[in-house]
Amino acid sequence: xxxxxxxxxxxRALEPELGAMTAAMLEVLTDRGPDSxxxxxxxDGTAGFVKVTLRAPVGFDFAALGHALQVGATVRDDxxxxxxxxxxxxxxxxxxxxxxxxxxxxxxxxxxxxFKGVGLPALVSTRFGLAGMSGSHAIAHTRMATxxxxxxxxxxxxxxxxxxxxxxxxSLSNHNDIRRTxxxxxxxxxxxxxxxxxxxxLSWKLREGAKLDEALTAALDTLDGFYTFVxxxxxxxxxxxxxxxxxxxVMAETDDYVAFGSEYRALVDLPGISKAKLFExxxxxxxxxxxxx
Amino acid sequence: MSSALKQMTRIEPVTFDLACEKLRDLxxxxxxxxxxxxxxxxxxxxxxxxxxxxxxxxxxVSIQIDGHVGYxxxxxxxxxxxxxxxxxxxxxxxxxxxxxVHVKGDASQAAGATAHGGLLIIDGNASARCGISMKGIDIxxxxxxxxxxxxxxxxxxxxxxxxxxEALGDxxxxxxxxxxxxxxxxxADCEEKPMTPDDKSILIDLLHRAGAQADPDDFKLYxxxxxxxxxxxxxxxxx
Numbered sequence: 001x002x003x004x005x006x007x008x009x010x011x012r013a014l015e016p017e018l019g020a021m022t023a024a025m026l027e028v029l030t031d032r033g034p035d036s037x038x039x040x041x042x043x044d045g046t047a048g049f050v051k052v053t054l055r056a057p058v059g060f061d062f063a064a065l066g067h068a069l070q071v072g073a074t075v076r077d078d079x080x081x082x083x084x085x086x087x088x089x090x091x092x093x094x095x096x097x098x099x100x101x102x103x104x105x106x107x108x109x110x111x112x113x114x115f116k117g118v119g120l121p122a123l124v125s126t127r128f129g130l131a132g133m134s135g136s137h138a139i140a141h142t143r144m145a146t147x148x149x150x151x152x153x154x155x156x157x158x159x160x161x162x163x164x165x166x167x168x169x170x171s172l173s174n175h176n177d178i179r180r181t182x183x184x185x186x187x188x189x190x191x192x193x194x195x196x197x198x199x200x201x202l203s204w205k206l207r208e209g210a211k212l213d214e215a216l217t218a219a220l221d222t223l224d225g226f227y228t229f230v231x232x233x234x235x236x237x238x239x240x241x242x243x244x245x246x247x248x249x250v251m252a253e254t255d256d257y258v259a260f261g262s263e264y265r266a267l268v269d270l271p272g273i274s275k276a277k278l279f280e281x282x283x284x285x286x287x288x289x290x291x292x293x
Numbered sequence: 294m295s296s297a298l299k300q301m302t303r304i305e306p307v308t309f310d311l312a313c314e315k316l317r318d319l320x321x322x323x324x325x326x327x328x329x330x331x332x333x334x335x336x337x338x339x340x341x342x343x344x345x346x347x348x349x350x351x352x353x354v355s356i357q358i359d360g361h362v363g364y365x366x367x368x369x370x371x372x373x374x375x376x377x378x379x380x381x382x383x384x385x386x387x388x389x390x391x392x393x394v395h396v397k398g399d400a401s402q403a404a405g406a407t408a409h410g411g412l413l414i415i416d417g418n419a420s421a422r423c424g425i426s427m428k429g430i431d432i433x434x435x436x437x438x439x440x441x442x443x444x445x446x447x448x449x450x451x452x453x454x455x456x457x458x459e460a461l462g463d464x465x466x467x468x469x470x471x472x473x474x475x476x477x478x479x480x481a482d483c484e485e486k487p488m489t490p491d492d493k494s495i496l497i498d499l500l501h502r503a504g505a506q507a508d509p510d511d512f513k514l515y516x517x518x519x520x521x522x523x524x525x526x527x528x529x530x531x532x
Contacts, residue, residue, distance in 0.1 A: 278380060
């Protein structure tokens with residue numbers, strides 16, 4: 001069992017509230033996943049720069065790292081987001097790998113920041129200041145581990161491509177086979193986790209030119225197991241449930257937002273929920289919303 | 294003493310507000326009702342999607358729930374009339390023994406699962422596995438149902454005014470399925486059957502009791518082909 005909360009704003013006036021709304025939804029889902037939590041937020045980007053979310057052991061001096069790399073760093077507990085000129089991204093990544101062995105690159109993208117950790121969802125959310133974040137869409141997850149250990153690396157979301165993230169409720173049965181196939185396609189994996197393989201599969205499809213909805217449709221044919229996925233891209237938000245639809249999912253749509261919750265409880269305090277269109281996403285059907293440029 | 298317990302001493306509808314009172318206190322109050330209670334009318338406010346609201350009631354009281362509920366609402370109901378003014382999460386009225394559960398909105402998966410008796414009315418749609426392993430309950434769904442509905446259904450009646458998802462009535466025993474719409478597919482061992490006058494009178498009675506506006510002549514009856522009941526020696530190679 002796990003819990004998923006997702007929020008995609010149509011009304012830009014709500015963007016300053018995105019983090020607070022997401023944090024409230026996440027905390028409600030604590031009893032679906034009390035061992036770890038995480039979230040991705042799509043906030044403002046700066047033209048010509050890429051945001052790289054880093055994670056390091058507690059006490060690591062990110063300010064010194066930012067100074068050494070000559071990039072801006074925003075520290076949030078044991079994570080930091082550095083803002084890197086696109087032209088320098090490859091060089092910065094090489095330097096991080098060569099000179100900072102305790103620093104993990106969690107995610108990167110023009111708009112996405114991604115934070116995750118072990119512990120009760122409310123504590124994880126507070127540590128990173130989720131409630132104060134703004135943006136256009138966010139995806140959050142509470143984890144009750146089944147397929148791999150309770151570690152920060154095993155927490156969701158997983159990101160395997162720029163501005164791409166995925167959260168998962170369920171378990172996959174053919175992830176080892178697909179991981180081997182994707183490794184031959186030069187995809188890289190950090191864990192033995194099944195969800196990371198699903199994220200990697202979608203990133204591979206996107207890399208090969210598929211649109212998000214096309215990648216999700218391909219996942220239906222390739223991934224075996226139980227899943228409710230919520231995925232994010234720089235401009236989009238998608239939902240997919242396996243054909244058996246074991247794992248719960250409720251959605252609410254208004255003129256202002258599209259919201260996803262593993263249970264209706266997570267949606268109950270959203271503005272205008274009493275007039276929202278409430279529905280369960282159908283099995284094996286790709287749902288996808290994209291933000292106008 | 295909670296406000297609900299104070300009200301129980303008078304013969305008036307009890308209002309229980311789950312926004313400020315605990316679900317556990319509601320359950321304790323409902324479970325403490327004696328069979329001859331005069332406190333027969335209950336109203337539950339602000340369920341906010343909570344799980345297991347009005348579960349295990351064994352007395353013939355009337356309970357109205359104003360809002361959407363989570364998992365297992367009205368589970369194991371034995372005699373109460375429970376109305377949900379909203380949507381119900383997974384397993385509404387699961388294992389009901391008797392009484393009526395009426396969902397005014399949509400129901401999630403496994404509505405009426407394993408239930409032995411009573412009547413479950415769903416005004417909207419029900420999602421997957423509606424009536425799974427039902428054992429005597431009557432279910433009337435005014436909209437459509439999802440895949441694998443009436444899976445391994447043993448007895449009782451499932452009436453669907455709309456369409457159904459894949460594999461309707463898979464591995465069916467002796468439950469009757471009446472459907473006015475189109476099944477996406479029939480499951481293993483489920484087949485269309487001729488509707489006898491007795492079958493039709495059951496359907497007419499259920500439509501009437503559920504307040505469903507539908508022409509009985511629009512329905513087809515589906516039942517078990519009874520080929521999966523017993524081990525068949527021709528299938529030995531499959532094991």
